[in-house]
Amino acid sequence: MKFVIKSISKNSGRLGQLRIKESQELATPLLMQTTKGGSIPYLTADAFEMVSNEQQLLQLTLSTMDQMAESLALWTRPLSDYVGLPGHNTVLMIRDPCETTPAGGNDRDVMPLFTRRGKESLTATQYMEMVAKFAPDVYQGLCDADTNPESTKKRVQKSVDRTERFMNECYALHGKEQRLANSTLLAPIVGGYNTFARTQSIKHAKEQPAGSYGGYILEGFHTNGLAATTLSAAQLLPIVEHCLQQLEDDKPRLMPGAFTPLLTLELIRRGVDVFDTSYAYCAAANYKALTFSYTKDAVQHAAFLDLTDDEIKEQFTPLLSGCTCLACSKHTRAYIHHLYKTHELLGPILLMIHNLHHYLGFFAAIRSSIAADQLPELIEHVRLQNTDAEIDYRIEANAKVISKAAMGKGFIAAAV
Amino acid sequence: IPPLTYKVVAECSVSKARAGLMTLRHSEVRTPVFMPVGTQGTLKGILPDQLIELDCQILLGNTYHLGLRPGIETLQKAGGLHNFMGWPRAILTDSGGFQMVSLLQLAEIDERGVNFRSPFDQSECMLTPEHSMQIQNAIGADIMMQLDDVVKTTTTGPRVEEAMERTIRWVDRCISAHARNDDQSLFPIVQGGLDIPLRERCVFALMERQVRGFAVGGLSGGESKHDFWRMVDVCTDHLPKEKPRYLMGVGFAADLVVCVALGIDMFDCVFPTRTARFGCALVDGGQLNLKQQKYKNDMTPIDVDCGCNTCKRYTRSYLHHIATNENVSCSLLSIHNVAFQLRLMNSMREAIQRDEFPQFVRDFMDRHFVGEPIPTWIREALAAVNIELPEDAVQPTEEQEKRTEKSR
Ligand SMILES: [Zn+2]
Ligand SMILES: [Zn+2]
Numbered sequence: 001m002k003f004v005i006k007s008i009s010k011n012s013g014r015l016g017q018l019r020i021k022e023s024q025e026l027a028t029p030l031l032m033q034t035t036k037g038g039s040i041p042y043l044t045a046d047a048f049e050m051v052s053n054e055q056q057l058l059q060l061t062l063s064t065m066d067q068m069a070e071s072l073a074l075w076t077r078p079l080s081d082y083v084g085l086p087g088h089n090t091v092l093m094i095r096d097p098c099e100t101t102p103a104g105g106n107d108r109d110v111m112p113l114f115t116r117r118g119k120e121s122l123t124a125t126q127y128m129e130m131v132a133k134f135a136p137d138v139y140q141g142l143c144d145a146d147t148n149p150e151s152t153k154k155r156v157q158k159s160v161d162r163t164e165r166f167m168n169e170c171y172a173l174h175g176k177e178q179r180l181a182n183s184t185l186l187a188p189i190v191g192g193y194n195t196f197a198r199t200q201s202i203k204h205a206k207e208q209p210a211g212s213y214g215g216y217i218l219e220g221f222h223t224n225g226l227a228a229t230t231l232s233a234a235q236l237l238p239i240v241e242h243c244l245q246q247l248e249d250d251k252p253r254l255m256p257g258a259f260t261p262l263l264t265l266e267l268i269r270r271g272v273d274v275f276d277t278s279y280a281y282c283a284a285a286n287y288k289a290l291t292f293s294y295t296k297d298a299v300q301h302a303a304f305l306d307l308t309d310d311e312i313k314e315q316f317t318p319l320l321s322g323c324t325c326l327a328c329s330k331h332t333r334a335y336i337h338h339l340y341k342t343h344e345l346l347g348p349i350l351l352m353i354h355n356l357h358h359y360l361g362f363f364a365a366i367r368s369s370i371a372a373d374q375l376p377e378l379i380e381h382v383r384l385q386n387t388d389a390e391i392d393y394r395i396e397a398n399a400k401v402i403s404k405a406a407m408g409k410g411f412i413a414a415a416v
Numbered sequence: 417i418p419p420l421t422y423k424v425v426a427e428c429s430v431s432k433a434r435a436g437l438m439t440l441r442h443s444e445v446r447t448p449v450f451m452p453v454g455t456q457g458t459l460k461g462i463l464p465d466q467l468i469e470l471d472c473q474i475l476l477g478n479t480y481h482l483g484l485r486p487g488i489e490t491l492q493k494a495g496g497l498h499n500f501m502g503w504p505r506a507i508l509t510d511s512g513g514f515q516m517v518s519l520l521q522l523a524e525i526d527e528r529g530v531n532f533r534s535p536f537d538q539s540e541c542m543l544t545p546e547h548s549m550q551i552q553n554a555i556g557a558d559i560m561m562q563l564d565d566v567v568k569t570t571t572t573g574p575r576v577e578e579a580m581e582r583t584i585r586w587v588d589r590c591i592s593a594h595a596r597n598d599d600q601s602l603f604p605i606v607q608g609g610l611d612i613p614l615r616e617r618c619v620f621a622l623m624e625r626q627v628r629g630f631a632v633g634g635l636s637g638g639e640s641k642h643d644f645w646r647m648v649d650v651c652t653d654h655l656p657k658e659k660p661r662y663l664m665g666v667g668f669a670a671d672l673v674v675c676v677a678l679g680i681d682m683f684d685c686v687f688p689t690r691t692a693r694f695g696c697a698l699v700d701g702g703q704l705n706l707k708q709q710k711y712k713n714d715m716t717p718i719d720v721d722c723g724c725n726t727c728k729r730y731t732r733s734y735l736h737h738i739a740t741n742e743n744v745s746c747s748l749l750s751i752h753n754v755a756f757q758l759r760l761m762n763s764m765r766e767a768i769q770r771d772e773f774p775q776f777v778r779d780f781m782d783r784h785f786v787g788e789p790i791p792t793w794i795r796e797a798l799a800a801v802n803i804e805l806p807e808d809a810v811q812p813t814e815e816q817e818k819r820t821e822k823s824r
Contacts, residue, residue, distance in 0.1 A: 037742040038734070044747050046725045047463060064742075071713050071733045084729040116741060313486070314493055326465065330502045334494065338457065338486045345461035345743060 001138060001184040001214045003028075003252045003273075012375040013268045015367060018252055020089040020137050021182065024055055028252065028273040029370070031363045032059040033356075034097060034281055038068070038083030041098070041281050042345070042352045045084040050326045051356045056088045059256070059276045060136065061096045066115050073133040091186075092136035093217075095145070097256045097278035098285070100225030106144055106158070111166065124169035132179040138214070139180075140254075142166040143188035145219035148227070149235055156192035159220060163190045164204050171212050184214035186254060192220050193235060195242050202246045215252040218243060218272070226282055228257035229395045237266055244271045258282045260393035261292055261362060265379045268366060275363075279395070280355035284348050286398040287340050289319040290358045293385060294365040294378065301385040303393045307336050307351065308400040325357035326350075340401075419558065420601040420628040422447075422660045428773040431801035432652055432679030435768040438660055440558040441599060442498060443505040445473045447660060447681040448764055450667065450757040451508060452689065456481050457501040460689040461747035462754070464503045470724065470755050473505055474558070476684045479512035479551050480519070480543075484536070488554040496556030508684070509557040510664075511548045511605075514633075517566045525565055527582065545589040549602075553595050559662075561631060562590040564605040569637035576609035579634075583607045584621045591625060603662060605633040610643040612650050619654045629660040632680070636665040645674060645797035652679035669698070669760055673780050674797045676764050677773070688757050692749035695739030698756040700783040704732070706749075711736040724755035774803045781805055791817050 001020045008014040016028040033040055033048075033056045040048045058080060072082060080088045094113065095101045102119075105112030110121040122130065127142045143166060144159040151159075167188070174185050187205035191197030205213065221236060222228040240255075247253060255267060258278040267275075283290055288304040305312070305319055318328035319336070327336070327350040339347030369378040385391045419441050426435045436447040452459050452467070455478045459467060467475070477497055486500065494500035497507055513530050516523045523532040529544035545563040552560040563586050565579035587604040594602050604622040608614030622630060632651045635644055648663060655661050660681045666672065667685020675683070688698060695707040697718045704711065704718065714732040726735075726748045738745040767776035777798060781790050789812040795805055 037738045037744075039738065039742055039744040042743050042747075044466075044725065044744055044751065045729050046466065046469075047747070050463075050465065065737075068734070068737045071737065074713055075715065075733075082731070082734055084734065086729075314490055316494055316499075326463070330464065332494075332500075332502075334486070334490065335457070335500055335502065338490075338500075341485050342456040342458075342481075344456055344458045345746060346458040346463070348743070349461060349463065349747070 003215065003250060005249055007370070008249065008271075009370075009373060011269065012373050013366075013370045014249075014271055014273070015370050016252065016273055018057075018274075020057070020184070026055065026057055026089070027367055029268045029363060029366055030057060030274045031360060032057045032091060032254075032274060032276040033088075034059050034277045035061070035064070035083070036096065036098065037064045040085075040352070040356070042284070042349045047349065047353065048085070048356075051353055052360055056085075057274070058083070058085060058088050058090045059097075060090055060092050060134070062092065062094050062130065063096045063101075063113055063115050065134075066113060066120065066130065067117070069130050069133045072135070079134055079136050090136040090138070091254075092131060092134050092139040093256060094140060094142070095224055095256075097224050097228070097258060097276055098281050100227060101146070101223045103146055103223065106146055106162065108162070109165070111142055111144065124166045125173065127166075128170060128173040128177060131183075132177040135179040136183055138184045138186060140186045140217045141170045141188045141213070143190050143219055145188070145190055146223065147190065147192035147220040148223050149193055149232070151192045153194060156194045156197045156220075159190045159192065160197045160201050163188060163201060167204065171208055174212070185212070186215045186217040187213040189216055189218050189243055190220040193239050195239065198239060198243050199246065202243060215254060216247055218253060218255045222257055224257060224278075226258065226395050226397060229260050229279065229282065229393065231259065231263060233263055233266055236263065237270065240267060240272070241270050258395070261294075262379070262382055262391070262393055265366065265375070265382055268370075269375055269379065277356060277359055280359040281352065282395050284351035284355045285401070286395055287347070287351065287401050288395065288398070289351055290355045291320045292382060292391065292393070294362045294382060296377070296381055298386060300387050303385075303391050305333065306398070307333065307340050307347070308398060309337075312337050319351075319354050320358070323354065323358065325354045327354040418628065419599050422629065422658065424657065426769040426771070428677075428768050429771050430774045431677040431798075431803050433676050433764070433768050433773050433801075434657075434679065434681070435765045436660065436681055438681075440474070440506045442507070442558055443473050445506055446762075446765060448672075448676045448761050449474060449682050450672065450761045451476045451682060451684040452754050452757070453478070453684055453686045454501075455686075456485070457497060459754070460692065460750050461743070462750055464501070466725075466751060467503075467754070468505070470751065470758055472754065472758060475503060475505070475507050477507055477509045477555060477557060478515055479509045479548065479555065480515035482509070482555055483512060483551040488551055491554045491556075496554070498556060506559070507555075507557040508559040508662075509552050509555050509561065511561040511563040512543055512551065513548065513563045514566050516543060529563065545586040546593040549590050549593040549595070553600065556596070557600060559601050559603060559629065562587045562602060562604050564607055564633055566634065567609065569610065569634055569639040571609060576611060577614055580607045580609070580614050580618050584618065587622065587625060601628040603627060603629045603631045605631045605664070606651050606655075607634045608647075609634060610639055610647060612646065615647055615650050616654060619651055623654075623656060627659075629662065630655050631662040631664055633664045635663070641791070641793040642796070645678065645793060645800075648675055648678045648680065649797070649800055667757065669700075670781070670784055670794060672757075672760060673764065673777055674794055677777060677798055677801050677803055688753035689750045692753050693740075693746050695735075695745065695749065697735070697749055698753045700780075701786045702784070706732060706735045706739045708736075718752055719756075722752065722755060722759070724752050726752040726755075777803050778805055788812070788816060
């Protein structure tokens with residue numbers, strides 16, 4: 001993996017090019033495609049191609065794919081082929097950013113992996129053996145990321161210490177695994193909201209010999225799911241800034257989680273390079289269409305359209321006027337409301353198509369505005385949406401929507 | 417131009433099978449045709465664009481469900497179901513009666529219509545032939561069904577005759593109430609249980625009505641296959657050749673092949689999409705339950721010869737892992753299963769056009785019943801239309817006969 005910075009400005013973020021293997025270059029700030037069980041949530045490969053034909057970085061997660069490890073050990077083609085998305089690049093991560101990771105299970109030498117089948121425990125050696133079976137293009141180092149704004153100092157310190165022990169093994173094993181010869185390791189930076197702990201974690205990574213890892217993954221700010229949409233900027237941004245100041249410029253910085261569009265922009269302004277689509281997913285799963293504007297205009301906009309709202313029952317208009325996605329060009333609010341009422345799978349499919357289209361457009365707009373040195377203007381536009389107050393981008397669990405349990409394994413039972 | 421024209425394109429010189437072209441307001445439909453069931457105005461997790469890519473020409477919608485949600489008013493405001501769901505091709509709707517009788521335990525039928533309690537507010541409701549027409553006119557399907565008096569296929573005695581007679585009375589009420597005869601074609605439904613004279617009387621009575629096609633109803637509900645094929649056979653013996661014939665609720669592969677041989681043109685069934693939800697994929701030899709351990713490391717597609725997007729991209733191994741776990745597995749398997757059904761119909765149509773249908777049937781049965789004797793009812797049904805199958809080395813056991821009545 002190669003990363004080249006194209007431009008850096010003090011207040012306006014940075015533009016870069018990420019080249020993974022010999023594939024084409026991916027422009028940063030970059031949106032990774034979050035997956036579940038290896039697939040873009042709700043979307044078949046050809047449905048996703050109706051959203052984008054561009055090369056993607058797929059964010060695969062062990063917590064939704066661990067059961068495939070044995071099969072993948074027998075797979076000789078690229079990992080992306082196995083999940084039906086050939087030609088794309090893969091990053092293997094541990095936790096699913098779309099769902100809350102349960103707390104606990106952090107014993108001295110093992111890391112808890114929460115899967116659909118319950119909790120499993122992995123030692124660093126077991127973790128590396130598993131990663132080798134996947135043979136991803138990029139993967140994260142093992143870390144204890146079970147910290148959030150409420151974590152105690154003791155818990156934070158433990159996460160840093162355990163991560164160091166895990167990573168010592170990961171660094172050692174990374175070079176030995178034949179199937180990881182072409183994979184790039186990302187160094188995890190943990191330490192909750194504690195500057196001292198963060199510095200310690202960064203120091204450990206930077207002590208490694210040159211070439212030990214190819215980028216950073218900033219973890220331990222939240223424990224995934226909707227909670228990431230409610231993080232306080234005032235709390236998060238200083239600690240992230242503290243970390244970024246200590247990281248060299250020529251390595252990409254990834255930060256998984258469903259941050260709001262506004263917080264994402266603030267993180268980009270400070271130098272985070274790679275995000276994921278879990279926010280677009282969390283909105284779709286809760287029957288919300290993204291409607292915020294990222295193009296300067298004079299009209300007021302709302303963050304979302306709630307498709308469970310009975311008021312739209314007879315609105316035969318697109319989710320978002322002017323949107324060119326498949327859902328908006330061929331279907332109406334009224335129809336998607338009907339799909340919600342009847343618990344039909346096509347509802348979240350159409351919402352996911354729109355939300356991904358919208359969010360990919362958002363990231364393209366971010367890159368252009370950095371290039372034009374106008375990121376602060378974009379942030380102001382996203383913050384207010386031409387209203388008088390800051391827009392609320394948090395996503396709350398929509399109680400009217402069929403529960404996650406019912407849509408997961410149990411959705412079969414619910415559908416019968 | 418009439419809203420439905422039907423032309424026989426080719427006839428099998430041996431059996432009653434025929435290939436036809438049905439031209440509807442929203443699309444041309446090449447028969448024999450399988451119509452996937454999109455109960456609530458959507459086909460389980462498949463985008464309309466994906467259905468068009470599969471060359472699906474006509475979908476089925478359920479009047480009972482659509483009448484409840486989104487309801488007539490909304491459908492009217494949307495300009496009909498085609499507009500509402502963004503499906504540009506043809507749609508057929510049922511009358512709503514069968515769904516009510518099968519879904520609602522408290523449904524009762526009298527001369528006025530079907531009485532039931534609303535599942536939402538428990539209020540007493542009545543679906544009359546007129547009401548069914550009103551809803552179907554609002555839905556605006558290319559083909560609509562009369563409300564019929566539905567009895568269990570296993571019912572015997574005077575109730576069967578009563579239902580048959582009432583169905584004929586109701587078709588007249590439907591014809592009078594049908595407000596869009598220039599846009600939508602109403603099909604009457606042949607009833608008469610498992611009684612050949614009753615079926616004949618019903619066919620002759622319905623043929624006196626001004627209609628553009630016919631449905632055969634009251635079958636595929638648990639009757640023995642020996643009775644089933646004989647009822648289909650007697651109906652197609654008498655129904656006019658120049659109009660399409662629709663056999664309601666039939667969709668297992670072997671049944672489709674037999675009934676095409678008997679002269680049926682249109683079929684529908686929820687089975688291909690329902691079985692997809694449980695991780696099952698249709699193949700020539702029946703179906704694969706992908707949840708089984710033997711598929712865990714199987715790096716081949718469901719069917720190497722299938723050109724669907726699922727088979728082009730995904731292995732059995734991957735599908736094994738995500739089936740019933742990830743929502744997308746439901747879409748992937750539904751796409752394959754619909755592709756399977758449509759391909760089967762297409763290959764029958766092509767065989768009929770080449771006048772090689774009898775050989776097609778023999779090859780199909782050979783592939784379908786691998787290592788198993790062909791059930792007696794299939795031999796008898798095909799023999800009735802002059803298609804002889806090669807002798808099996810062994811006779812099917814009673815258990816094998818029973819199994820094929822249901823599962824294939
Ligand atoms: Zn859209
Ligand atoms: Zn297929």
